[in-house]
Amino acid sequence: MEKKVMDAVISNYLESHDFNGISMHDLRSFASENELKNIIEDLINREKITLVKDLNPHIKRFPDLPINKQLEILKENKGIICVYPHKKVLTEFVDKDEYQNEPFKRELLLGSAQLEPIFFELSVLDNYFNDPRYLVLNSDYNGSISIKDEFYESIPEKDRINLQTFGLGYNENGDRVIVVFLRYLSDLSPEHQQIWNTYKLSEKCLMDPDYFKNDILGEWTETVSIFNALCEEFFQINEMCKLMGKPPLFKENFREKRPDDFKIFLKPTLKNYNDFVLVLDKMISENINKDFFRGDIELTEDQTRRDGKIVVIQKGTIRLFEEWLRSKFKTDDEFFEKIFGPIKLVRKERQDPAHRIDENVYNKKFHDDQDELILKMYIAIRNIRLAFANHPSVRGHKVPEWLYEGRIRRYVKDEFKTFDNVVNNN
Known part of the structure; x- marks a missing residue:
């Protein structure tokens, strides 16, 4: 009876569509029923099979549960429970040449989880x-990655890529990496599976929990990105202006x-990095409304030219705002520096011609520069x-409430959790 059960589990798995x-x-x-439970229990303990109880147990979404958790599912025996061959068993039955040109599909075949x-x-x-x-x-x-509409008919079949989702992850040094769930990788053409396989990381990496919760579990995240938070600050400030x-x-x-x-x-x-600085300057300095200051401070000033002629010039928006805020809000210079230091830095970075010499420079430090700059600007x-x-x-x-409590993410190395923690907590 045990052999018949194992044969049914293996053949169903290998012959099924997915x-x-x-x-x-x-x-x-x-x-x-009792005999089957005894057989299943024995096969679980010997790592011949694994059990799945999930929203759709016919699909193995997550990595194998510990043996004790599987035995608990078997004991409760509630709902639909599906049986899968263990990875150790599959290595004995799967032809070594099957899906050799599709490395990620082969990983699924050999028992890895879809997600x-x-x-x-x-x-x-x-x-x-x-x-x-x-289009990335x-x-x-x-x-996500897809083909632009105008190229879809002309692009070769092997290059018709539609990767519906990828996410952020982090290596142990905190550097950002790309994470894709095995299921989506297995749908790529053999040629593109092999391309991706050459960039695969063997080191331990962690997936951003917001990506997993939002894109896979379909849950709302409790945090907001610093980019959306900055836009919310603009909105709230303008609401205050009305009052x-x-x-x-x-x-x-x-x-x-x-x-x-305006994103990572x-x-x-x-x-x-230069493109980011440019858009940030447009969102701040070029976005300040001069009408806000009208009637409170002078919007222009007289300036003497070299020939002695006096001309009237418009004050810049940053200068106008600093003059206005200092006239209305009395505090120490450190507070004003936290506001206008970053704003002036972005303007300087945008105007500095040294940054235009070679824009093809590739350096991981630009991620750190962006992370630091957006944090300073948000604080400002x-x-x-x-x-x-x-x-x-x-x-x-x-x-x-989320803004008041500061539930804001920059998606940097000190904010992530492990994949296992996210799965176990959901």
């Missing part, structure tokens, strides 16, 4: 970033739609909100 498990119910034709995370160097995406036929989208912690009876400080708040380059760039090049804009909150007309204004 490496599926067989239900305990379907195995009852080989033995009575097992596979980690890669960031440079694996260069093949797609540098090819105009592909990425937000704060996830992204103060003044025009908005910022012409746009970008709350509904962030600029395209995955390729750490000087060009990407947050301090503007805190200053405005002291206005008598604003003191009753409430901001979102």
